[in-house]
Amino acid sequence: MLHIRVGCFLVAMTCWATATSAQERITLSIRDVIERRALLFRSDGHTGAVLAHQSGTDAASWSKFAKRMQAAGIASIALESISEEDVQSGIAFLRQLGKQRIVLIGASLGGAAVQSAATQPDGGMVDTVILLGTAEGDMSDAAGVDKLFIISEGDFFAPRTHASFQKASEPKELLTFPGTAHAQDMLKETYREELIQVLLNRILQ
Numbered sequence: 001m002l003h004i005r006v007g008c009f010l011v012a013m014t015c016w017a018t019a020t021s022a023q024e025r026i027t028l029s030i031r032d033v034i035e036r037r038a039l040l041f042r043s044d045g046h047t048g049a050v051l052a053h054q055s056g057t058d059a060a061s062w063s064k065f066a067k068r069m070q071a072a073g074i075a076s077i078a079l080e081s082i083s084e085e086d087v088q089s090g091i092a093f094l095r096q097l098g099k100q101r102i103v104l105i106g107a108s109l110g111g112a113a114v115q116s117a118a119t120q121p122d123g124g125m126v127d128t129v130i131l132l133g134t135a136e137g138d139m140s141d142a143a144g145v146d147k148l149f150i151i152s153e154g155d156f157f158a159p160r161t162h163a164s165f166q167k168a169s170e171p172k173e174l175l176t177f178p179g180t181a182h183a184q185d186m187l188k189e190t191y192r193e194e195l196i197q198v199l200l201n202r203i204l205q
Contacts, residue, residue, distance in 0.1 A: 022067055026077070028089040037080040038090065041066040045073030048099030049203060050090035052082040052110030054133070054183040065187055065196065072200050075099060082110040087117035091125055103203050107132040107183035108157060115164065118142045130202060133183035136160040139168040147172040148202050150195070154180035 024040045039059045049069060051062045059078035066076045075097065077090040091102055102125055106114030111134025118129050119141045128146040129139065133155050139147060147168050151161045153176050165174050175198065181189050187196070 022070065023063065026093070028077075028079075028086065028093055030085045030089050034085075036086055036089065038086075039063070039066070039078040039080075040093075041070045041076045041078070042097075043070050043073050043075040045075065046099060047074045047101040047103065047203060048094030048097065049074055049076040049103040049105055050087055050094065050114075051076055051078040052087055052104070052106040052113050053078070054108030054110055057184065061184060065199075068196060069200065069203065072204065074103075074200075074203055079110075082106075082113045084113050084116040084120075087113050088120065091117070095125065101127050103128045103130065105130045105132070105199075106134060109135050111135050111164075111183075112137045115139050115142075118145055128202060128205075130199060131161070131164065132186060133157045134161050134164055137164050137167075139164070141169065143169045144171075145169075146202075146205075149174045150177070150186070150198075151175075152177045152179045152181045152186060152189075155182050156180075157182060 026038050026040045028036045028038050053061050059080045062078040066078055069076050077093060079086045079090055094102060104114040104118060104126055111131040114129060115137025118126050118139055126145055130148045132150050149161055149165045151158050177186060177191055179189060
């Protein structure tokens with residue numbers, strides 16, 4: 001539906017912050033061989049999100065939004081590296097924390113990794129995928145996974161987002177906001193509070 005509007009990964013964890021901090025630096029393990037840094041934003045809720053950033057940014061670029069999720073009872077892991085395996089290791093980490101509902105959020109190039117992870121054999125662990133100005137991907141095999149695509153109408157990545165949306169299986173939804181902001185930059189626009197509420201509502205549904 002279209003809406004137009006204004007293996008084997010886990011988990012060695014290392015913590016460099018106090019338990020009362022809003023975020024912790026952690027290490028994710030991929031195939032028990034590769035170690036990746038990430039930021040963990042803890043919450044006692046049953047929902048956890050994996051955040052894959054856009055090119056030219058890093059895990060910390062999600063901090064403000066991750067803290068909003070944290071305040072709403074949503075735990076999250078912001079990845080430093082944005083490969084498909086990094087996303088899957090983030091999912092595994094959240095599962096070990098006891099999170100029952102898993103949401104993947106990808107921005108721009110991070111969206112390609114998220115789409116790939118959602119279509120893997122154990123992608124059934126994923127409940128919702130949210131993509132902000134995503135690079136092209138293929139979620140035609142992710143049947144049953146709730147999918148939300150969000151772009152600004154003048155985003156230079158818009159054709160890739162539309163291509164990904166067309167390929168994706170149902171259920172899916174596309175929201176368009178005004179302006180030209182790309183991916184995570186949409187969270188800095190005048191409509192940011194409206195967008196954040198859309199995201200929180202979808203994550204918590």
